[in-house]
Structures are given as C-alpha cells and as structure tokens.
Amino acid sequence: MKVIGAGLPRTGTTSMKAALERLGFAPCYHMVEVMTHPDHVDRWLEAVAGKVQTREDWDRVFEGYEAEVDWPASHYWRELADAYPEGKVVLTVRDPHTWYPSIRMLLSGENRPDLSDEMPEQVRLLFASMQRMRPALDQIGRTHFGPDWTFGDDLADEELVVAAFNRHVETVEQTVPAERLLVFDVREGWEPLCAFLGVDVPAGEPFPHLNDAESMRQAFERMRTGDMSAFPFGQPGS
Numbered sequence: 001m002k003v004i005g006a007g008l009p010r011t012g013t014t015s016m017k018a019a020l021e022r023l024g025f026a027p028c029y030h031m032v033e034v035m036t037h038p039d040h041v042d043r044w045l046e047a048v049a050g051k052v053q054t055r056e057d058w059d060r061v062f063e064g065y066e067a068e069v070d071w072p073a074s075h076y077w078r079e080l081a082d083a084y085p086e087g088k089v090v091l092t093v094r095d096p097h098t099w100y101p102s103i104r105m106l107l108s109g110e111n112r113p114d115l116s117d118e119m120p121e122q123v124r125l126l127f128a129s130m131q132r133m134r135p136a137l138d139q140i141g142r143t144h145f146g147p148d149w150t151f152g153d154d155l156a157d158e159e160l161v162v163a164a165f166n167r168h169v170e171t172v173e174q175t176v177p178a179e180r181l182l183v184f185d186v187r188e189g190w191e192p193l194c195a196f197l198g199v200d201v202p203a204g205e206p207f208p209h210l211n212d213a214e215s216m217r218q219a220f221e222r223m224r225t226g227d228m229s230a231f232p233f234g235q236p237g238s
Helices: 013-022 031-036 038-048 055-061 073-083 096-107 121-132 134-145 158-175 190-197 213-224
Strands: 003-005 088-092 181-184
Touching (some): 003 073, 038 055, 038 121, 055 073, 073 158, 088 158, 121 134, 181 190
Parallel strands (some): 088 181
16 A cells, blocks of 8 residues: 545545546555445445454455545545555645535435436445445444434534534544654646655646536536446446
C-alpha cells in the first residue's frame, strides 16, 4: 500500500482514484470496488469484526491494490499507516459546509432504489451487495455521527456533521507526522500531489474532476431504468 487515503467520502475521492491511477498507483481501492466486486463485502465485515489486524491480513484485503481512498478503506487510515509505514498519507479536504449537503445526499436513503422484482438484475445485485455492507457502514458512520446512527438515516443536523468533519481532519493532522502527510484539496491540481508523491506532473493533462453530487443523483436515476453505463469504472462483477 503506497498511498493511504484518509479523507472522508465526498472530498474528491473519485477524482483522487483517477488521479492516483494516472500517476501509476494502480489500481486504487474505492467504495466502487465493493459495488463491482460483491465478494469484497466479506473482507470488510471481517474488518469491522476486528479480524483484520496484521500487515498480512491487510495484504489479503488489498491484494493487487497499491492505493486506497474513500470508505470503507479510508476509515482504517490509522491501521494502514501502522501496517505500511512506508506508505504516504493523503487527507482530502474541502469546505465542510459545501461538503455537508453532498455527504447528506450520499448517506441518506433518498437516492437509493427499492430492490423490487421489476429492478434490472444488475442493479439488484449491485444494491444487494451494499445492503450486505450495512453492518460495516453502520459501524464506520457511528464513529463520526454518534452511536445511534444507521446507514440511510438523514443527517439533518448540519452543525453535528460539520463538527464531525473538522474533528476528523484535526485527528489525522495530529496523528500522522507532517513529513508523511499531505492535506489536499483536489482543486489544487497536480502540483502539490505530485511533489508529495515524488512523481512527474502529467504534461498537458487536466486534473480529473469526477462524480459530483448532481452526477451521482443522475447516475442513480439512469440505473433505475437499467442503464448500467451510468455506473462509474465498470459494471458489477467486472
């Protein structure tokens, strides 16, 4: 594990996945890996059960991957930083008040389709795998939003959610040595990221900016009709 993402979801993690893979840190683990590889759910259920502890355990979780961003992987930034002391840590950030409506949309049930019999089979499989992830997502979310939170609850209290964001950023900054940590807003582009990772800036290529809240909402709408081309980075099982 060469790059350890410590940022919360909706802090440019999809853009970071694309950027890191372009820079050679590929493949990069992201929640989409769970959605497209349903067997990965078991890895995270074991992690939340405390059965993934040693470097060898994490090697099995991330077999074939060189970097990670986004939940569930980024939730374990402490464990990964300890297991891979040679890895560099990137904390993606953004204005917490603009982040709030995005994370609220993502974690609430508003945009998830019902798994009815009429739902296209590929969509049913994709969301069924996410239902199996509920115990892991519940536990991860409770560390930020309180002991009663469950995946799908409306994060209606902006003050509480913004405080959780700021607390997370402060914890990472106070825990990871400064020389090993990059606090990064994807709007900064290639230069600070490449300098931190010790790689060249891609000549003439714009930094990827992908998957904002509106594009996610539109993707869910298309997927309800069976249009799996809306799903990023491939289809379930690919």
